[in-house]
Amino acid sequence: MYVADSRANNAPAVLPESQAVAPGIRPGRRAALAPTVLALGTVSLITDVSSEMVTAVLPLYLVAGLGLSPLGFGLLDGVYNGVSALVRLTGGHLGDRFGRHKALAGIGYGLSALCKPLLLLAHTLPAIGAVLALDRTGKGLRTAPRDALISLAAAPEDRGRAFGVHRAMDTAGALIGPILAFLILRGAAGGYDAVFTVSACVAALGVLVLVLFVPGRRAVPAPGAEPVSLRASLGLLRRRDLRRISLGALLLGLCTVSDAFVFLLLQRATGIADRWFALLPLGTAAAFFLLALPLGRLADRVGRRRVFLGGHLALLLVYGLLLAGGGHPALPYAVLLLHGGFYAATDGVLMAEAAGAVPEEHRGGGLALVQTGQALARFAASLGFGAAWTLWGARPALAVAAVLLAAAVACCVRLRPADA
Template sequence: MYVADSRGTPAPTGTPAPAAAPGARPGRRAAVAPTVLALGTVSLVTDISSEMVTAVLPLYLVAGLGLTPLGFGLLDGLYNGVSALVRLTGGHLGDRTGRHKAVAGVGYGLSALGKPLLLLAHSVPAVGAVLALDRTGKGLRTAPRDALISLSTPPEQRGRAFGVHRAMDTAGALIGPLLAFLILGYAADGYDAVFTVSACVAALGVVVLALFVPGHRTAPRPKPSPRPRPRASLRPAPAAPQADAGDGTAGDPGGTARAPDGRISLRASLVLLRRPDMRRITVCALLLGLCTVSDAFVFLLLQHRTGLADRWFALLPIGTAAAFLLLALPLGRLADRIGRWRVFVGGHLALLLGYGLLLSPWHGPALPYAVLLLHGAFYAATDGVLMAAAAGVVPEALRGGGLAVVQTGQALARFAASLGFGAAWTAWGERPALAVAAVALAAAAALSVRLRPADA
């Protein structure tokens, strides 16, 4: 049971309805559930910690530990791949145990544990192990966290809810790099100071999760006990209750697949791909992910086009984060109003326009601002909106695992895209590689328009 009243997530039998928020008018609902705001605060604090490390990590590895840029790219790709591989595990554990908050808490805890370990990692293998631990935590927490958001929000408001959460998350991504550069400028041992402050902030995020995020939800159904055979009756049997289409349970003749002991099985999440809408969403997310150039390469391309000095390179992500922060909530509301799939595909068209600007002969002073604005708009229109669209076709009992299926496919596709683009850049040069990526993205976007899910 959640703090917010939600049409899409009715309370289990026997659970009292939540009290109205202080000062709320009778019959009125809060614009965003308290659970969403609490999780947004956790993500804001955690992203401050994570982005502090992300902002200085390339310089630390290349200048401090002597890692080559190619080696850093491989390390970055590998630890992002670790995150993709464990996302399905996190979603499945949340569904199987019914404790999405607990599984997310383990993920946040692992990431927080990795921050102080960076103080002890003075070799590339040690840093790689710590980063793998951090990304394992991120992979475990992502799907259960998104499941908590979707389960606490009415179906017609999920785009707004995910937009609010992503906006708060991105506020942390905006603050983190700025805080890291301030510490580097004033601390004698800058890198260690950044890692220490990052560890303290990460621990604060875990505390906020434990104290302020509601942990109640519908418990996983136990194995049904055998019932005595009823006596014959002349009365007709009552009609079976209909599933709520808004939760994605309609059209599921077999119900939720469960293991012999009555618990939800991992196979149940994968079986969701048999549903046409779920399959279309996952396939489109995978194809578009394969054509998406990673953030690091976009920033490198922008630096090469503008001749930006190296000392300012690490501030480029702040431009993307600022655009994301400003646009996440408006685009989430727009997705609820005109359709999530339209906004999702439109976000990729914004990214395609950014690629076009990087390929164009334009060298005006507004170029970096325009590219970063489009880059941030891409994330604002796709990140939370995709999860809101997928939540509409996934049953409540499989919400975490179902969202993780989509997230895992997208993350693995983007991991492959990063490796492929890096190889193409090495073989052909940056402009031909980007041109191929742009053509592929245009084709994938056109296909996604044709494969639009009925309920998205």
């Protein structure tokens, strides 16, 4: 089992940060990873297996299973991105307010788990779209409380590693899910219901691991402590450190070309055969999986901000390679490695850095603010890049994105914390 039950039974559910590190740890030798982090990683791994099983077979199910052809139209529109941002902020804030990150995360995971059996009943495009929207709502709700739990369970100097482990496990699930789904379809042709049923069972297991092995409610608030108000949550942005981090994430997010465009541009630059196109996201995921932990540890050692900015330099290199093009056989591998490295150096590392700038009682809301700012910036970037492509063509649009990204990184280097 992943979850070590080494803790004494009567220990408090979550130790205050200053006590989370066992005494007598020498520099250079690290404390064992908090069981909570492994438990949450396991939950994410299991949940991602479940959700990626569905993602992988959904197009096939729609076309071959239901005989529908949602040609060229998304099931969810852009409006949903706004709703999703609100849900995310809500999840983060409520977790703080009631001191119950675990309960909020549980509701989020539970909602998504519920969607899998619902897929067995939804046979029309609008119904399937509604189930997917509900699934995303669950994902939005759980993300900030889960990251708050990770940050609270790890010692401050180990947060990069903790998020690295979590993101690696999460990505591992995303790699396993599609394989499991296609093994089922191979054994039972047209057995989409079996895929959804197994996915539902896997998701239920994820929720159960969360309930059983992730410590619950934190200690009672000290007498006289103010309950966390919505105003205080939003007022977090008055903190100089958090404002700096959010601003940086926002600025860099605005220069991030979305995955779908990166893969499209990669195919154009290299002429990768169509049959390999579907495997490109797996390449990025594999690099993310391999690099998440090493880069998380590196962030703990040399500074999270540096690694975060370094990740964006990797993205800048991706743009550069795509612009340079050329038929070198190593080009696709280099691009995917750098692209996965970009995620490994930015996704969990940003949370590790932001956690340091938010007091414990505001952790969920603070992380949600940073995540939401970044997500909305990336969405805006995706719309902007699409428009630039229409106006100027693919290569000029990418060149502009590269210049903007370089400028944003330079800007963030100048925008360094006072104590650096």
